[in-house]
Amino acid sequence: MFEIRITCDPVDKDRVSETLAAVFTTGPARQHPTRDGLRTRLYLTADHRPAQEPWPTPEEAYALAPSIISEIGWTARTAADRPFLDVLNREFWLRKAALLDRIALSNEADSVTGDATDLATRAAQRLIELDDTADVSDPRAYVRQQYARWARNQ
Incomplete structure (x- = not known):
């Protein structure tokens, strides 16, 4: 853990704090005026963000997955059997995203x-939106990670 001190114009304090929070894990900013009263000093405790775990390979992620044909059937039945709003649950979107990823991998x-x-x-x-997750660099790799976790717990 370390501390960051920034001197900036008062109008920039929120933008500076948000930018630092995007790069580091930060605590709340403590604010003090500079001696001349024209600028603001910000003090933030910060720490490096933990390293992201490596994305699983498609083979690792889908090792326990049923056949593509079986998943197509499950997805179609689930979409047809449930009221429209009920279909928008996480399991449906996870399995649909994984199915489409597997088809895309096969095509590629x-x-x-x-x-x-x-x-x-x-x-x-869509799965990332449902999970309210930000900063996902590779959406399909995220699906593989989430599917592998889900499959292990089934």
Whole structure:
């Protein structure tokens, strides 16, 4: 843990605090005017963010997954059997995103062009929205990570 001291214009204090919080894990900013009263001194305790765990490979993530055909059936039945708003739960979007990711991976391996990659990315982004997760650098890798965790607990 360390402390950061910033001297800035008062209008910039929120932007500076938010920018630092995006890079480090920070505590609340303590504010004091400078001696001349024209600027603000900010003091923040900070720490490095923990390193992100490595993304699982597709083989690791989908080792326990049922066949693609089985997952297509589950996704279609779930979408048809439930009222529209009930379909928007996490398990549905996780399994749908994983299914689309697996189809996209298969197409990419076979050099097949189509919409699968775009659809997989969009479904992954929907899962990220549901999870209220920010700063995901690779949405499809996030799906693999979450699916692997989910599958281990089933």
